[in-house]
Amino acid sequence: MVWVEVVAMTQAEQLGQRFDVAVIGGGAAGLSAAVVLGRARRSVVVIDAGAPRNAPASGVHGFLSLDGISPAELIETGRKEVEHYGGLVVHGEAQSARRTADGFEVVFDESRVVSARRLLVTTGLVDELPDIRGVRQRWGRDVVHCPYCHGWEIRDQAVGVLGTGAAAMHQTLLFRQLTSDLVLFTHTAPALTEEQAEQLAASGVRVVTGLVDSVEVADDRITGVRLSDGTFVARQAVVVAPQFVASSQVLATLGLHATPHPSGHGVFVAADPTGLTEVPGVWVAGNVTNLMAQVVTAAAEGVSAAAAINADLITEDTQHAVTAYRTMHAVGHDHPDVSVMFTQEFWDERYSSSDRIWSGNANPHLVAVATDLAPATALDVGSGEGADAIWLAAQGWRVTGVDVSRVALDRAAKQAAEAGAEIAGRITWQQADVLAWDPAPLRFDLVSAQFMHLPRPELESLHRRLAAAVRPGGTLLIVGHDLETSIGRHHFPDLLFTADQVAATLDPDDWHIVTATPERQVVDPDGQSITIRDAVLRAVRRH
Ligand SMILES: Cc1cc2nc3c(=O)[nH]c(=O)nc-3n(C[C@H](O)[C@H](O)[C@H](O)COP(=O)(O)OP(=O)(O)OC[C@H]3O[C@@H](n4cnc5c(N)ncnc54)[C@H](O)[C@@H]3O)c2cc1C
Structure with a gap:
């Protein structure tokens, strides 16, 4: 089959992207869904093991205008139509799927992985004869x-x-x-x-x-x-x-199991009329959920599920657009209205829009600095979902994590509890608006603000207050996207700073100051690996 060879040349690169939708199973249901999604300008990948249920039959009957077409020709034509609209069809068998911070990861052919925002499972059924x-x-x-x-x-x-x-x-x-x-x-x-x-x-x-x-x-x-x-x-x-047994192995890895069909004809995976299952973000269509579906029915269910998925993605995209729009609005004026962008409402909404925003890993500059310090008391400003505070607590620090968002703090506390009672017991979570908040002076052995970006006057004011909170002998660690090397990559250059700008807010008589702009490899939203520089200020209070 020529298409497999042709596609295989570019597949590895194409599979690296994060798709809007991954369709598992490329029969009538899956391919119809993929065509509709492609036409809706959604990025879609279809992973298909290539064994449609009706493969032994010589022709497909009862499909208006295609009556008698061979099952293989129907699939071949369907794949071409998917590809025509930019979809990717990959030969392979999916073993499992897992939820990630912003969607799903599907493992197929044992070790290949593809990620997508939504999943549509159209794996059909097995006829037990x-x-x-x-x-x-x-x-x-x-x-x-x-x-x-x-x-x-x-x-x-x-x-x-x-x-x-x-x-x-x-x-x-x-x-x-x-x-x-x-x-x-x-x-x-x-x-x-x-x-x-x-x-x-x-x-x-x-x-x-x-x-x-x-x-x-x-x-x-x-x-x-x-x-x-x-x-x-x-x-x-x-x-x-036959007994009709839904092919539900991949769904089972997401906690969705096939149950006996009321007709007694087999087992199926239950879903609502659009194909949405009990697991948010996961849809089913065709024989896996409708044991009686013929080819045209399965195809139609694929179309319905695709439309429902597209609508769901539109809701999410619009929510993100509104958040970005408000951000833009807030900082797009000569005198930015910081009261909008840095409010609890803004951040609660941002955190609520996704199960997880950040990676869950502690920031690397914090890890590098704190690893050399004896654990004592630490202040983590803008603690977000808690990765830094939890990492510090795991090293033995007693941490105060401060954030404006109640949603983020609740999420962080939950993560800490999952890390264990001892770790959770070392962290105090505090809700505060850093624009108007004074930490206790000379209180902490380590004060860390990672990627906290505010308009210049507010940022300088915050840096001064954070510096005041550091005990003699303690460390101030301020990290952000470097102004000089990040311009062009960021929508809001006014919010960026250099390590030297932060250093200028400190009195060199009182502080031993080290600044750096180290390089870091990251993956940008398009899936490309790029090099960026961070602004890093590390200052130790002399007395
Ligand atoms: C012998 C026979 C003849 C039939 N004739 C007709 C007919 O003439 N007209 C008609 O309307 N209906 C007919 N049917 C019914 C028809 O087969 C189904 O309606 C149709 O196949 C359902 O489409 P589907 O997309 O849900 O599943 P399928 O067509 O079975 O497609 C499922 C796809 O998912 C793949 N898959 C499964 N598990 C995985 C996995 N883990 N990873 C990746 N891929 C996976 C499979 O290999 C397959 O390609 C017939 C059925 C049989 C058994």
Whole structure:
């Protein structure tokens, strides 16, 4: 298959990006969803193991305008359509998915990873066939299950229904619509009621009791059904009722399990009418959730799920845009309205918009500096989700974490509790607006402000108050995006500073000052690795 080779050349690079949507399973449901998402200008990747359920069948029936198309051609065409709209189709089998700070990571082919903001799982189902010789061999050809998929193709033939459950009676009546030469093999189905026996007799259906031993095959076609007692009944096609088992292994790794379907026909993954599951951000469509879906139904469900996902992403994108807009508005004037951008409301909203904003790792300059110090008391200003404070506490520091956002403080406290009672017990979380807050003077052995960016006058004022909070012999550590090397990368250069500018607020008689602009490798929002410089001021109070 040429497309695999062509795509493979660029896949590694393309897979490195964070997609809007990862679709697991590229059958009718998954590919239809991906086309709709691509047309909505969403970045989408489809990971597909390449084994659609109807692969054994020669044609797809009942799909308006595509009637009789081969399953392979339908998928091939669908993949091309996805790619036409910029989607990426990757051959592979997904093993697991996990939630990340801003979406999901999917592991496929054991070690390959792709990340996306939303997940759509369209992995279909597995047909568990009756364990009777000849059934699997002829499955999808002259052993069939669905009157609408392949009933027409066996019309007027000599057909046998292999009864394995309560559905046998219903299935028999369905196929009686297609042929008058019909036999019900009761096999392991429940005994017929008098009413059912009468209905079959009235419909001209022959009933054969006894266990079935095999479906006999010669010259690549069914010749008949052999019973355990040796009786042979000539037939051209056999109808079975598989158990439909949703392919839910990946969903299980997110805590979503398939449950018995009320019809008794198998197990499925429950979802709301748009395909949204109990796990926020995870949708399902097609046979994995609708065991009865035909190809056109599965495709339509993919379309609905795609539209719902796109709407969900639009809500999130708009929320982010409003936050950015307010930020821009706040700092875009000659006299920035800092009261908007640095309010509790602003930051509570920002933190509430996502499960996690920051990486969860302690800032590297803090780690470098604090590693050389004996743990004592520390003040972490702008403590956010708590990574720095928790790291310090884990090293033995008694930490005060200060932030304007109650949402951030609650999240930080939860993280600390998860890190253990001893660590959590060393941290005091304090809600304060740093624009108007005075920490206790000469109180802390380490005062750290990491990437706290404010308009210049407010920032200088804050740096002075932070310096005042450092004990004799203690360390002041101020880190930010360096003004001179970060211009152009930041929307708000007015908020940036250099280490020397911070140093200018300190009296060299009182402080031993070291400034630096070290380089750091980071991954930018486009997934590119770039080098940036930080402004780092480390000052030790002499007395
Ligand atoms: C023999 C037979 C004949 C049929 N004929 C017809 C017909 O004529 N007309 C009709 O309308 N319907 C027909 N059907 C029903 C049809 O097969 C389904 O309606 C349709 O396949 C459902 O589409 P789907 O996208 O939900 O699942 P599928 O088409 O089964 O696609 C699921 C895809 O997900 C992939 N996948 C599964 N697990 C993973 C994983 N972990 N990682 C990556 N990929 C994964 C699979 O390999 C597959 O490619 C037939 C069914 C059978 C069994």
